[in-house]
Each structure stands twice: as C-alpha cells, then as structure tokens.
Amino acid sequence: MGKKLIRFDWAMKTLLRDKSNFDVLEGFLGALLEDDNMQILSILESETNQKDENDKFIRVDLLLQDSQNRKIYIEILNTSEWNYLASLLYPPSKIILEKQALENDFSDISKIISISILYFNLGTGDDYLYYGTTNFRGINTGNPLVIRKQVEIPSVFEPKYKLVEKQIFPEYYLITVERYKNVIQKKIDEWIYIFKNNEVAEGSTSKNIDQAELKLAEINMDEAERKRYEKFLINVARxxxxxxxxxxxxxxxxxxxxxxxxxxxxxxxxxxxxxxxxxxxxxxxxxxxxxxxxxxxxx
Missing domain, CATH: 1.20.5 (Single alpha-helices involved in coiled-coils or other helix-helix interfaces)
Known part of the structure; x- marks a missing residue:
C-alpha cells in the first residue's frame, strides 16, 4: 500500500491553488485530455471559488495553454449530489464573457472545458468517464453550424484577415468515481484511482503523478491543517x-x-x-x- 493521500477535493480547495503545485493539476489534465504539454497560466479566483470547509461545492477555474499554444479555459468541479445539476447548468461560457470584458487574456480563448469529479452515481450509465458537448444542426439540412471568427494575419504591407473555426460551446467531462472498478487501462485511470482510494496505484507512470504522491501525502499536514481536514471529512460523511x-x-x-x-x-x-x-x-x-x-x- 502506498502513501495515504488527502482527498483530491480537499487538495483543490487548498494545496492545488498554489502555483508551486500546478504540476499536479497539469498531470491530471494532461492525462484526461491526452496532452502531456499542458501548462497552467493562472488560476482565476471569483465569488464562486469558495473557501469554507463546510462547502459542498468546490470549484477551480483555470486558464491553460496546450501543446498547440491554444489558450483553454477549464473549470474543474468537485461537488455533492445536492447541488450538482445546478452548478453544471450554470454555463462556463457566461464566466468567459464576464472576464473577456475586463482582461485581454480571454479574447483568444480557443476552447472551454468543464470537468466534474463526482462522488455519487449520476443516472444509470455503465461507464465512469463521460464526454459531452453542445452541437447545433440545421433542422432542414442536418448539417452542423460552424462558428468562425475573423483574425488578423501579420503582414508587412497591410493587414490581412482569415476566418478560423471557434469552439465557443463548452465541452463536458464527467468522472463518476464510485463506478470506477480500480482497473488501470489508460493514464487517466491512474488519477481516478487516486480520487477513489486516496493513494497512487502501484506501477503508475502518468506524468507528475509522482508529484501528487509527494505533495498530497497526509503526513505533510501540520496539526492545524489536520484539524481542518478532519472537520472536512466529518462534513463529507455527514x-x-x-x-x-x-x-x-x-x-x-x-x-x-x-x-x-x-x-x-x-x-x-x-x-x-x-x-x-x-x-x-x-x-x-x-x-x-x-x-x-x-x-x-x-x-
């Protein structure tokens, strides 16, 4: 048995908001999105990113750059059954629009992703990892609506422009932890194993998973941190x-x-x-x- 780790939802509330621990989130996101060159540019704090250990809703908003140098907005949710559907239906794109009005960094977002780590069974599906998105199709033709944006092409003489496809509708990943059977088939399974068992599976090789084992170890907590964590666990059980x-x-x-x-x-x-x-x-x-x-x- 490996080191006992703190619950990942608690880590999201505390340790993983620190820039020195971004590598843990980058490892998880790289495994899920199958891109080992993910780089977190910043964590976006807002009114919805709550701090109280009594909260049943834990959320981290990230601005990230992938291996293709695309900026991606990612929302990671850890939440209870009580308020999950309400939180999922609150569109991440609305947050982007609010941020875009204030910060230039959000003007060139290529993709919006919402990731939910669920510690309860949602619906009656037979999988533990789900993907979904929003598509619009013509009622008469059945063809998809493709959103394009005009972007400037650098030119010596005069500005030139081209139309590029934009993915403005959120993509959704649902991870139903309780349905996971502790079988490692791909890299993301090594992280879901952590979510379910609070330890790293033997033989795990996913990028930065060794840093997760090191930084999320329960033994690292001081007395005050341990008391807050124990209170959180009591609330979860209750x-x-x-x-x-x-x-x-x-x-x-x-x-x-x-x-x-x-x-x-x-x-x-x-x-x-x-x-x-x-x-x-x-x-x-x-x-x-x-x-x-x-x-x-x-x-």
Whole structure:
C-alpha cells in the first residue's frame, strides 16, 4: 500500500491553488485530455471559488495553454449530489464573457472545458468517464453550424484577415468515481484511482503523478491543517449519511404509498362488482370502507 493521500477535493480547495503545485493539476489534465504539454497560466479566483470547509461545492477555474499554444479555459468541479445539476447548468461560457470584458487574456480563448469529479452515481450509465458537448444542426439540412471568427494575419504591407473555426460551446467531462472498478487501462485511470482510494496505484507512470504522491501525502499536514481536514471529512460523511437516509425514507414512503394505492384500487373494484349486483350502498360501504361519495362516483 502506498502513501495515504488527502482527498483530491480537499487538495483543490487548498494545496492545488498554489502555483508551486500546478504540476499536479497539469498531470491530471494532461492525462484526461491526452496532452502531456499542458501548462497552467493562472488560476482565476471569483465569488464562486469558495473557501469554507463546510462547502459542498468546490470549484477551480483555470486558464491553460496546450501543446498547440491554444489558450483553454477549464473549470474543474468537485461537488455533492445536492447541488450538482445546478452548478453544471450554470454555463462556463457566461464566466468567459464576464472576464473577456475586463482582461485581454480571454479574447483568444480557443476552447472551454468543464470537468466534474463526482462522488455519487449520476443516472444509470455503465461507464465512469463521460464526454459531452453542445452541437447545433440545421433542422432542414442536418448539417452542423460552424462558428468562425475573423483574425488578423501579420503582414508587412497591410493587414490581412482569415476566418478560423471557434469552439465557443463548452465541452463536458464527467468522472463518476464510485463506478470506477480500480482497473488501470489508460493514464487517466491512474488519477481516478487516486480520487477513489486516496493513494497512487502501484506501477503508475502518468506524468507528475509522482508529484501528487509527494505533495498530497497526509503526513505533510501540520496539526492545524489536520484539524481542518478532519472537520472536512466529518462534513463529507455527514452529508452522505443525510443523502442515504433520504433515499431509504423515500423508498419506504414510496412502497407505503404504492401499497395504499393498490388496496384502494382493490376495494374500488369490489365496490363496482357489488353495485353491478345491486347490493345496497350501505352494505358496500361497510364491506369496502369507501365513503358514500366514493361509491356513488364509481361507474
């Protein structure tokens, strides 16, 4: 068994916001996007990047450059079941528009990516890693809408321009940690193994995963950090118990309602037959427990 690591969601709230630890995030993103030359340019702090250890919503916004020198905006979410869908539906592109008005760095964004690390099962799929995007197709032709932007080509004499394709609609990656079966098939699996087990799988070779093992080790925490982390773990366990309890109570209540409905339908069927046999209404009420109004409404 390897070193015990802190949970990755806690690391995102704390250590991984430090520039000296960007290599860990670069390793994870490089494995997911299959590009080992990812470079984080900056972490973007905003009102939505919350700090309180009681939060159930952890988010890091990054400006990144890939091996093709493209600037990519990436949003990484670690969140609870309670508020996940609401956070996913808040469009990352809206944040880009807000930033673009203030900072030139955002004027040449090539791609927007939203990555969700989920510690619960969303839906009924049979995979642990999902990809999705937004596409617009012509209703009449079925052909995709291609967005292009005019860009200037450097020229000695006079400016020249060309149209280049822009990917302005967000791409989505969903990682459902609980569905992962601890089988390493590709580089990203080595990181998902960390998310699920809080340790590095034996034989892992993904870029910078050795730095994750070094920098995220529990043993590195001082006493104050450990107390904050333990409080965070207690909150995570409590929230999960609340969700599980709500599920059980919902199932029991659903079964109870179903049984009552079935019993009601049985008595209504009996009452209909008794009415067809011209039995007195008083007898039907006494035998089925239905009210006079309910019996009279039956066909």
């Amino acid at each position: 929230d999960r118990d609340v969700i599980n309890t709500a599920r059980v109570e919902g199932i029991v209540e659903g079964e109870k309602i179903g049984m009552e409905k079935g019993k009601q339908q049985t008595f209504e069927k009996i009452a209909k037959q008794m009415k067809a046999d011209n039995e007195p209404i008083e007898k039907i009420i006494k035998f089925t427990g239905l009210t006079k109004e309910q019996v009279e409404e039956l066909g």
